[in-house]
Amino acid sequence: VNADRANNERELGVDPATGKPVSVRIGKFGPLVQIGSPDDEEKPRFASLRKGQMIETITFEDAMELFKLPKKVGLFEDKEMTVAIGRFGPYIRHNSAFYSLPKGIDPLDLTEEEAVQIIKDKRQKDIEKVIRVFDENPDAQIEQGRWGPFIRFGKQNLKIPKGTEVETITYADVLKWAEADAPKGKAAKAKTTEKKVAAKKTTTKKAPAKKTTKSK
Structure with missing residues (x-):
């Protein structure tokens, strides 16, 4: 890991405010500029490279600009x-x-x-994008999505059945569709749990029973 990091890291200079080294490297979420090192008592400061900036060509001045954000x-x-x-x-x-x-x-x-x-x-x-909000529950509303209208019901996103006119949808319909949609996730989770339990039972060996000796 250290060798790979060294191959993808460049020293750019020294931060005039702290005297710490400024380097550029590949991080977990992409290329970044770093002030300081992991061995310092204080944690290093990081800034992600902007679009168009590259590890091989970024300058010290451009790198320091990133820390203004x-x-x-x-x-x-x-x-x-x-x-x-x-x-x-x-x-x-x-x-x-x-x-x-x-x-x-x-x-x-x-x-x-x-x-x-x-x-x-x-x-x-x-x-x-909000087409309609239901008076019975403000958290239930019909919105215009990328692929057409859908219902946002709390944390659920419900598909509107084909051929259904948006104007005719009632709050009772929303509750019915939400109830029909909710068990899918629960059922899948329950099946996954059952498989894990079954697998655990087959892999777990019973400990041999201890023999007891009668004392005279």
Whole structure:
């Protein structure tokens, strides 16, 4: 592992603020820049490489730019907005919600006005995809998905039977479909558990009975 890591790692320089080495290597979730080493008392700092950046060509200056994230970009609705780069790309965090940055927007150059607009656009899209909310339960609603309308019922995503008109669906239908959908996961889990138990029984050998001797 150490040999493989050495073959995929480059030393870029020294962090002027801490005096620790700056290197670039392949991590668990892809290429990253690291300040410090595992042997240090303090844990190393990490930053993922951005799209288009490569281990072989990234410069020390570009690597240090990555540590400017996450950064605050302003306030919206009296809540702080922070921009950062995650596993799936750059995003804005606001009031415990996450909003992906559109392509072409540099997270380091993101302004407060752009961040607010991205949040508003995402909220509007979420509103538009909701076709109907059931009065009996706000957690039950019909939404427009990628492959057509579906029902979101709590943590369940229910398919609408073919030929069913969205306008005719009642809350009773939702409950019926949710009940029919729920046992599938439970039944599969139960079968898996039964197989594990059966396999364990066949592999477990009974301990030989101890012989008892009568004392005179």
